[in-house]
Amino acid sequence: MSNPRKKYLSVVYNGVEIWKDLSVYIESFSYEDSVDESDSISISLSDRDLKWSRTWLPEKGDKISPSIILENWNYEGEKMTVMCGAFLVDDFSFSCPPFSCSINGVSAPVDTGFKETQNTKTWEAATVRLIASEIAEKYGLELVYESEDIQVAKTEQDNQPDSDFLKSLCERYGLGMKIYSHRLVIWDLKQYFDKPPVLTIVPEMVSKWSYNSTMQGTYTGVKVSYTNPNNSQTVEIMVGTEERLYKTSQKADNEADARRIGESILRNANRKERTMKLTIPPKMSLYATANVQLSGFGNLDGKYFIERISHSLSDRAYDMQVSLSFISRDSDQKGNAAKTDVSSKEVNNYTVQKGDSLWSLAKLFYGDGTRCREIYEANQQIIEAEAKRRGRANSNNGYWVYPGLTLLIP
Template sequence: MSKTRRKSVSLVYNGTEAYSELAQYLEQITYTDSVDESDMISLDLLDRDLKWRNAWIPKNGDVLIPSLTLEDWNYEGEKMTIQCGSFIVDDFGFSSPPARGSINGVSAPVDTGFKGTENTKTWEAATVQLIAAEIAGKYGLELVYEAKDISVAKTEQDKKADSDFLRSICEKYGLGLKVFYNRLVIWDYSVYSARTPVITITPDMCSKWSYRSSMQGTYTGARVSYRNPKTKKTVDVMIGTEGRLYKTNQKADSEADARLIGEAAIRNANRKESTMQLTLPPKFSLMATLTAQLQGFGQMDGKYFIERVTHQIGRASYNMQASLSRIPDGGAEGAAAPSGTGTGGTYIVQKGDNLWDLSQKFYGTPLRCKDLYNANKDKIEAEAKKHGKASSNRGYWIWPGTSLNIPS
């Protein structure tokens, strides 16, 4: 006889395991794992003996650390646990009759200044990674940086909370940001979208699904301007193609910076062009920032980026809702059409170029930078030696004037 499926919850409240005592009051726990906003936890409870509004009343700033466990769910002997992270209580309320309450928390460092304190600072000759590292260190967070480092000539934090300021920089350059378990994680959407799918989902796995595709708010190209330091003139840089053109007021530091900003703007807008909403039993392999393969949905089949996953755990139920965005065939999600000279020719390296950006320019994805290096290895290494380097560090250093072959 097979064992009965079991679900369990652990809830550490201000350092003390509290679920066993709280369970009789809890009607539902909702945990949301998201890409575009902070992760959230919500506790819906009954307050029939009035403990919560009196001795147990929570305080803003209380710390919740929940985890979810499934046992014997798919096969006998199976045990899976999700560590949801650390949450700060930022909202709670009670009502009657009937006597009910809700406690809501958001993923954040224990130091609430990360989201709540406005700061002013000017950053010069920095990088995104350096800025992120300084802010992470300020709140005792470990920085996990999974993207190419990007130079920032000058940027101003003008009466902004550190979380808002850092998120605005990440959005500007097409990077994602997430606070999870005392870690500040920053990643490149195009790299994460290229990951192998963690699961294949078919219609029979879902109790409900809906698909939506819209051209509204999507773009084929972008125009970004920068000021040429030599001529002192404003130069417009076109990324992608004419058609549905995105125009931004953001000023770039250079042509390379303008391309990064434009490509990020297009990618951010186009990520939601085609979306899928799924309701299904719990699948712990579904997590925000990963990818999934949809199969059996007809023309809607394909690879999708997982934008958000919501777990709803009731007394006798457990369901998940997943929001996914489709990744275009053959490229990172929302990538602009390749700009520049195209493939199969040659390109003369300009000041500020690097293989990561050139791969994005010619192929619509930075992931083929290794192909560019391998096709030009002898030239690149010869230039490195000419400039006094022992090697190019596999293409990390390239020099203006080098003629590169662009493989198809």
């Protein structure tokens, strides 16, 4: 006789395993694994014995570490565990009739000052990694940093909680940030978009799905300004194209900084351009920040980024609601094709395409956008001539380059 499927929780509360005491009262459990927000949990309990409202009364700041455990789910003898992380109780409530209790927790350091205490500090000649490292050490967190070391000439924290300040700094440079199991994790969104899918999802695996496509709040280009240190003039650059243009008030340190900020703004805004929500049975290989491949959905097929996963567990069912954003097929193909062309043959000439800039070409051919000056100097005469033919006084040092122009790549 085969063993039946089992699903249950392991709950450590203030360092004590309480599942045996908890199991007879629990009605439902949910766990939110998110990219842009703190992870959270919610436990709904029957309080028919009035234990939770009396002797077991929770306190804000109590520590909860839950895990979801599945046995014999796909085959007999199998045991899978989802470790949800470490959480602090930040909200609880009671109601009747019937007597019930709801306990909600959020992922955060043990020291709640991370999200509440306002601080003021100025960093000069620092890096994002250094700033994150100082803040992590302050709250006893292990820093996991998965990005290049980004230089920051000067940044000010002005009466902000450390969590808000660090999150805004990460968003400025296209980085994600979250607290998970006493770790401060920071990663490069673009690098994560480039990772291979962890799972291919087909319609037969899905019990419910919805799709949305919108232009609202999405952009094709962004303008960012910085001050030229040589003449103190404000220089404004554009990343992308002008069809739907966003102009940010953020000030960059230099051109490279401005390019990164612009790319980050576009990437974050356009994550909501094409989205899907799926309800599926539990798949332990899925987590927020991973990529999946959708197949069999017709024109909706493609590579998607997992923005959020909601685990919903009750006596009757265990489902996962997965929120996805589409990873541009065009940008992937263009990037892959460009890499193939550059690596497979010697490239001496390039014809400018719509949306190209000297920065993007330097990044393509050299892997470093700051070398755009080399391309400009090698083609200065034809770039300036074309700018004048188009009615401009000059090209603004190569800012204006036009489709159809053939450039020498030195």
